[in-house]
Amino acid sequence: MNAPDANSGGAPKQQLDLSIGCVPFRLQMADAQLFRAASSRYAAFREAAVQPIHITLNEFSKSENRPAEFGYEFEGAALHASSRETRFDGVRNEYALDSLLRVLLSWKLAGRHGFLLHAATVVRGGKAYVFTGRSGAGKSTVASLSPAGTVLTDEISLLRFANGEWRAYGTPFWGEFRAMGSNTSAPVRGLFRLVQAAENRVTPLRTIEMLRALLPNVLFFSAESEANRRLLDILGQAVDSISGYALAFRKDAVFWEVLPE
Amino acid sequence: MNTASVLWQKNPALAWREIDNATVIISPNDSVMHELNDTGSFLWKNIDGYKSAADLAALLAENYEVAPDIALADIQSLLEEMSSRKLIAPVQAAVGESR
Numbered sequence: 001m002n003a004p005d006a007n008s009g010g011a012p013k014q015q016l017d018l019s020i021g022c023v024p025f026r027l028q029m030a031d032a033q034l035f036r037a038a039s040s041r042y043a044a045f046r047e048a049a050v051q052p053i054h055i056t057l058n059e060f061s062k063s064e065n066r067p068a069e070f071g072y073e074f075e076g077a078a079l080h081a082s083s084r085e086t087r088f089d090g091v092r093n094e095y096a097l098d099s100l101l102r103v104l105l106s107w108k109l110a111g112r113h114g115f116l117l118h119a120a121t122v123v124r125g126g127k128a129y130v131f132t133g134r135s136g137a138g139k140s141t142v143a144s145l146s147p148a149g150t151v152l153t154d155e156i157s158l159l160r161f162a163n164g165e166w167r168a169y170g171t172p173f174w175g176e177f178r179a180m181g182s183n184t185s186a187p188v189r190g191l192f193r194l195v196q197a198a199e200n201r202v203t204p205l206r207t208i209e210m211l212r213a214l215l216p217n218v219l220f221f222s223a224e225s226e227a228n229r230r231l232l233d234i235l236g237q238a239v240d241s242i243s244g245y246a247l248a249f250r251k252d253a254v255f256w257e258v259l260p261e
Numbered sequence: 262m263n264t265a266s267v268l269w270q271k272n273p274a275l276a277w278r279e280i281d282n283a284t285v286i287i288s289p290n291d292s293v294m295h296e297l298n299d300t301g302s303f304l305w306k307n308i309d310g311y312k313s314a315a316d317l318a319a320l321l322a323e324n325y326e327v328a329p330d331i332a333l334a335d336i337q338s339l340l341e342e343m344s345s346r347k348l349i350a351p352v353q354a355a356v357g358e359s360r
Contacts, residue, residue, distance in 0.1 A: 206281055207280055207281050208280050208281040208283055208285070208296070211280055211285060211294075212294070215287070215294050216294075220292070222289070223289045223290050224289065225273065225274045225275070225276060225289055227289075228276040228287050228289040229276040231276070231287075232276045232277070232278050232285070232287055233278065236278045236280060236285075239280065
């Protein structure tokens with residue numbers, strides 16, 4: 001449902017329903033230009049939402065004094081989440097909206113057995129291959145060397161445990177490759193830490209090595225102890241169940257030949 | 262201060278988990294990951310706010326067949342390292358307070 005909504009005053013609010021990694025959101029905003037930009041940016045992720053997380057944009061609610069369960073500020077834009085409402089204030093453009101949406105999603109996923117990871121994900125043979133690493137490690141290169149339609153994301157992957165398996169989901173948060181992200185998911189075949197090298201080679205990682213590879217690349221913005229304990233539990237379960245590898249990567253398409261089927 | 266008699270407690274703000282016989286600790290304020298080896302993990306498990314370096318050294322000596330004086334020196338060195346990383350603090354001082 002994306003129809004204009006009645007408003008108590010000013011411009012009519014419009015709502016945009018999204019689903020990212022099966023986490024439903026309903027964004028409500030009065031700014032028509034921002035609505036158009038967001039509708040285009042998240043086109044592949046628009047989906048009728050059941051019991052969505054309601055987010056009001058730039059409404060500066062009357063309840064500003066309510067304590068936030070979680071808050072975050074980024075370049076003048078602010079996220080305020082409490083048990084009763086979620087607000088994004090000071091959102092001037094789609095980029096600020098995108099940033100706050102990533103932050104909110106990372107926080108919500110900790111309660112839904114999932115996390116966001118700086119990683120490109122490519123589906124091959126029905127399985128998700130997740131390639132993680134810092135900027136410049138080769139995530140966008142992996143995406144650009146993969147067949148069209150197989151890239152779930154070139155920048156930020158969403159991993160979530162559901163129905164007895166870890167699945168990787170596409171996200172609308174793109175990187176240099178500017179892959180729009182695919183609103184689909186696949187069971188995770190393996191997680192690969194990218195290392196630039198002169199030859200393509202794959203080496204299994206022990207669980208502790210995999211956690212070392214994961215942690216610096218996990219997107220998480222809460223400094224609250226309990227939230228971090230939940231995150232560490234989720235990551236611990238992920239490294240226990242997902243096969244991890246170091247992928248020495250020459251930045252050519254031949255690297256697929258050394259990956260496990 | 263007689264450091265051997267000071268009681269030690271974990272920093273309650275931290276998140277931790279045992280993986281591969283190591284203890285992984287995350288400090289939420291700075292997102293830094295700390296790893297403790299076998300001895301460090303043994304020490305971490307036994308730091309409960311009621312034990313001093315001497316108590317912990319006695320446990321280490323008992324479980325790892327280490328001479329008591331060597332165990333105490335090792336434990337004091339580890340406690341100092343953990344304290345400098347703000348993983349633990351003396352019971353009488355608030356965790357995070359500069360010492």
